[in-house]
Structure formats: structure tokens, C-alpha cells
Amino acid sequence: MERDPAAQFRVLILPELAYLRRIGMALTGSRPAGDDLVQEAVLRGLRYFESYKGESFRAWMAAIMRNVYRDRPKTIPFSVEDEFLHAIPDSAPNPEQQAISTSTATRLRGLIAALPEQLREVLTLREFGQLSYAQIAATLNVPVGTVMSRLSRAREDLRAAWLANEGETAS
Amino acid sequence: MTCADYTERLNGLIDGELSPEDLAAVTTHLATCPDCRRHLAELARLHAALQRDIPEEDVPPEFRAKILELLDQPAATPPKPRPATIIPFRKRRLRESIAWLTAASAVAAMLAVTFLPRHDESKELMSVRDASLSITLTQTITNSDAPSVPGFRLTAARTSVVAGHPAQVFAYSGADKPITLCVWPANGEPAHGVREVAFKGMKIAYWNDGDEEYWAVTTAPTESLNSFVAAVRKS
Numbered sequence: 107m108e109r110d111p112a113a114q115f116r117v118l119i120l121p122e123l124a125y126l127r128r129i130g131m132a133l134t135g136s137r138p139a140g141d142d143l144v145q146e147a148v149l150r151g152l153r154y155f156e157s158y159k160g161e162s163f164r165a166w167m168a169a170i171m172r173n174v175y176r177d178r179p180k181t182i183p184f185s186v187e188d189e190f191l192h193a194i195p196d197s198a199p200n201p202e203q204q205a206i207s208t209s210t211a212t213r214l215r216g217l218i219a220a221l222p223e224q225l226r227e228v229l230t231l232r233e234f235g236q237l238s239y240a241q242i243a244a245t246l247n248v249p250v251g252t253v254m255s256r257l258s259r260a261r262e263d264l265r266a267a268w269l270a271n272e273g274e275t276a277s
Numbered sequence: 278m279t280c281a282d283y284t285e286r287l288n289g290l291i292d293g294e295l296s297p298e299d300l301a302a303v304t305t306h307l308a309t310c311p312d313c314r315r316h317l318a319e320l321a322r323l324h325a326a327l328q329r330d331i332p333e334e335d336v337p338p339e340f341r342a343k344i345l346e347l348l349d350q351p352a353a354t355p356p357k358p359r360p361a362t363i364i365p366f367r368k369r370r371l372r373e374s375i376a377w378l379t380a381a382s383a384v385a386a387m388l389a390v391t392f393l394p395r396h397d398e399s400k401e402l403m404s405v406r407d408a409s410l411s412i413t414l415t416q417t418i419t420n421s422d423a424p425s426v427p428g429f430r431l432t433a434a435r436t437s438v439v440a441g442h443p444a445q446v447f448a449y450s451g452a453d454k455p456i457t458l459c460v461w462p463a464n465g466e467p468a469h470g471v472r473e474v475a476f477k478g479m480k481i482a483y484w485n486d487g488d489e490e491y492w493a494v495t496t497a498p499t500e501s502l503n504s505f506v507a508a509v510r511k512s
Binding site: 123128 | 284285287288289292294319320323324326327328330331332333334335336340341343344347348403
């Protein structure tokens with residue numbers, strides 16, 4: 107007997123909420139904005155559930171998260187209400203100097219939020235979405251080589267900022 | 278090859294994404310290059326920190342409840358590929374709102390137009406734009422309880438989830454370009470006059486009469502949109 111698609115979607119989506127919140131927060135740099143993104147992605151996922159063909163549901167939803175994020179109105183930025191972004195002074199000249207905060211997680215989130223969008227999304231899909239290079243390439247509609255170069259640049263920027271930040275907090 | 282040429286492969290090594298050939302090449306290079314070994318160690322430490330220090334967070338009960346509420350909305354169901362019928366507009370609610378609109382027609386002449394959307398309306402803007410793009414795919418209908426708008430002809434209607442709201446979506450002709458009207462319950466959102474915003478090639482006018490929220494979307498000239506909005510509010 108064919109199951110109700112909405113019921114099927116609900117069974118699949120509920121265990122993935124924590125996973126999606128992590129991606130949402132990394133993409134937007136804000137917990138409230140990340141949660142808004144998750145809600146919008148859940149609705150879009152339900153709407154287009156008929157196109158889900160049984161591949162990795164996580165990868166399918168991660169792609170929707172990214173698309174919803176990219177489709178957001180550019181003139182209306184997501185709110186930045188989290189403590190780690192409040193800790194970033196607007197006049198700070200570079201990401202390294204921006205991420206001055208207390209915990210490692212807070213510092214890392216601030217540094218990720220400071221990455222350019224193209225680099226942040228590929229890093230997020232890899233580190234928090236756990237997508238393969240091929241899955242990321244399909245999601246972004248770019249060659250795998252582009253994924254590799256963007257991921258490399260993202261990690262280099264993050265690594266440099268992290269090391270600089272460690273130096274500052276140690277001094 | 279220089280060390281810089283190996284940077285992408287060091288990342289591939291961290292992620293387990295290297296081909297056997299690349300794996301052999303980078304392993305050989307690492308055996309003789311202390312700088313790249315240090316670089317790899319730093320990347321590995323960063324990767325471990327991201328996994329360890331930014332774990333998946335617990336889902337608060339209220340967030341889970343919000344998601345369940347979204348999924349439980351009657352209109353929050355996947356659309357059929359080719360709907361055989363169109364769910365009719367809710368007659369009772371619409372007539373109530375039309376009655377309210379009639380009583381408020383004097384106020385309609387004083388349209389308070391602003392050009393900046395509220396900060397938290399990005400979701401609605403995106404969704405009503407999506408709705409306007411997809412409504413034209415809906416079959417034409419001839420009989421509906423949709424708002425009768427003088428000077429404009431109803432061409433399509435359907436129910437949908439728009440920005441998380443169970444909504445009625447109508448398409449009208451009569452301007453240079455079709456105009457889409459999305460209507461959903463205000464659910465306690467404060468009433469406000471007409472606001473307009475240009476968004477992704479669309480012009481969007483929206484208002485809240487205290488009972489329902491209305492979102493008119495079009496690529497037609499602003500004058501046509503204003504005429505439509507005034508006609509809806511006076512109808």
C-alpha cells in the first residue's frame with residue numbers, strides 16, 4: 107500500500123532536525139536565522155518531496171537548505187542576534203581580529219561567519235552536512251574541481267584566521 | 278610541483294576523497310616535506326575542532342513543536358503533479374473579510390505606502406514571489422469565491438502553503454502582466470496599510486486588514502499594481 111507522502115516526509119525529517127539546525131546556523135551565522143532557514147527548508151522539502159528518489163535524505167535536505175539560503179532576499183539580511191556575532195566589532199578590519207570571544211566554538215562560529223559566502227557554503231556542506239565532494243558539486247552545480255579549490259581556500263582562510271586568533275588569545 | 282600545489286590534495290586526504298594516484302603522490306611528498314606535514318597537522322586539528330566543538334545541538338521542544346505545527350497544517354501537503362480539481366476558496370472567511378473591507382473602504386483612500394519591508398518579512402517576500410511564478414501553472418477556473426476585483430479578471434485559484442501559512446492564491450489578468458494575490462489569516466499580526474517593495478524583478482504590495490494578510494505580486498508597472506490594490510481594498 108502506498109504511504110501518504112506527507113507522513114513519509116515527517117518520518118524522515120524529524121530525526122534530521124538537529125542536523126539541519128547545525129547547517130542552518132553555520133550558513134547564516136545566527137541561531138534564530140538558522141532556525142528560520144530550517145523551517146523554510148522543511149516546507150520546501152515537503153512541497154517538492156515527490157522529487158525525492160530515495161537517495162541520501164540528508165544530502166537532499168542539505169541541498170534544499172543551501173538553495174533556500176541562496177534564494178533569500180539579498181537586500182534583507184538574516185538577523186544576526188547571536189552572542190558570537192554581537193562580539194564582532196563592525197569596524198574590525200579583518201576576520202581574524204573580529205573573532206575575539208571566549209569559547210572555541212564561539213570563536214570558530216565567528217570565523218566561519220566571516221568567510222565569503224561561496225567558501226562558507228562549501229565548508230558547511232562538507233564539515234557539517236557531511237556531503238561528499240560529488241554531492242556538493244551536484245548541489246552547487248559546479249565541477250568537483252571547483253568544490254576542491256573552494257574548500258581548500260575556505261580551510262586556508264579559516265586556518266590562518268584560527269591560528270592568528272589563537273595567537274591573540276594566548277598573548 | 279611546489280608545496281602550494283599540494284594544498285587541495287591535503288584537503289582531499291583529510292576528507293578521504295583522493296584517488297589512488299593522488300594519494301600516492303601526496304604521501305610521497307609528505308615523506309620529504311616537513312612544511313606540508315605541519316600544514317596537514319593544522320588542517321587535521323582544525324577539522325577535528327569543527328567536529329568536536331560545533332556538534333549537532335539538541336532540538337528544543339518548542340522548535341520541534343513549531344516544525345510539527347508546520348507539517349500538520351492542512352494545506353502543508355505535497356502538491357499533486359497534476360491536480361484534477363481546485364480546492365475552492367473558503368467562502369465564509371472571505372465574505373467576512375470582504376465585509377470588513379467594505380466597512381473600511383473610507384480608510385482605503387488613505388493608503389500608507391512605504392518602500393521598506395519589515396526586517397522579518399524576507400520569507401514572505403520569497404514565498405509570495407514563488408507563488409506568483411507557479412500560479413500560472415494552475416488550470417484556469419471559471420467559478421470561484423475569490424475576491425471580485427473590478428477591472429481585473431480572475432484566471433486561476435488554488436490553496437497552497439505560502440511562507441508557512443495556509444493560503445489562497447489567485448491570479449488576475451487585466452493589467453499589462455498577470456497579478457497574483459495571496460491571502461492568508463492574519464493570526465494576530467497587527468493590521469497595517471499598504472507597503473510596497475521591489476523584490477527580485479517583482480513588485481509586491483502587501484497589507485493586513487487585521488483579519489487577513491494580502492500580498493499582491495506582479496511584474497506589471499507600479500501604476501497597474503496600485504490600481505489593483507485599490508480595487509481589491511474597495512471591492
